[in-house]
Amino acid sequence: xxxxxxxxxxxxxxxxxxxxxxxxxxxxxxxxxxxxxxxxxxxxxxxxxxxxxxxxxxxxxxxxxxxxxxxxxxxxxxxxxxxxxxxxxxxxx
Numbered sequence: 458x459x460x461x462x463x464x465x466x467x468x469x470x471x472x473x474x475x476x477x478x479x480x481x482x483x484x485x486x487x488x489x490x491x492x493x494x495x496x497x498x499x500x501x502x503x504x505x506x507x508x509x510x511x512x513x514x515x516x517x518x519x520x521x522x523x524x525x526x527x528x529x530x531x532x533x534x535x536x537x538x539x540x541x542x543x544x545x546x547x548x549x550x
Contacts, residue, residue, distance in 0.1 A: 463468075482509075484520040484533035491517035493535065493543075509543070516542060 478498055485494040487507075493509040514529050520533045535543075544550045 480506075481532075482535055484517060484535060484539070486531060491521055491533075493517070493539065510544070512539065512542065 477482045481498070482495065483494060484491050487490075487494070487508060491514075494505050495509070496503055496508040497506045516536065517538050518524050520536050520539060523533050541550070
């Protein structure tokens with residue numbers, strides 16, 4: 458989630474710098490429409506590498522109603538319902 462990603466305890470320490478590596482799946486606003494995005498962080502760089510299409514709009518709207526603690530820098534955490542939908546679509550359940 459954005460809250461976890463931006464938590465200073467969730468980082469790799471190298472040569473005095475704190476940086477994060479890995480992927481974050483979150484809800485973002487793209488062209489004024491909510492979408493599930495995938496961000497890749499590598500060292501001090503980050504970039505969006507994809508958008509998951511077909512997520513039901515109602516599920517995305519629910520994600521926008523998160524608390525101020527959970528929504529950080531315009532990024533919204535995926536909800537349990539989105540997580541379940543993704544797992545089903547990926548054949549993981």
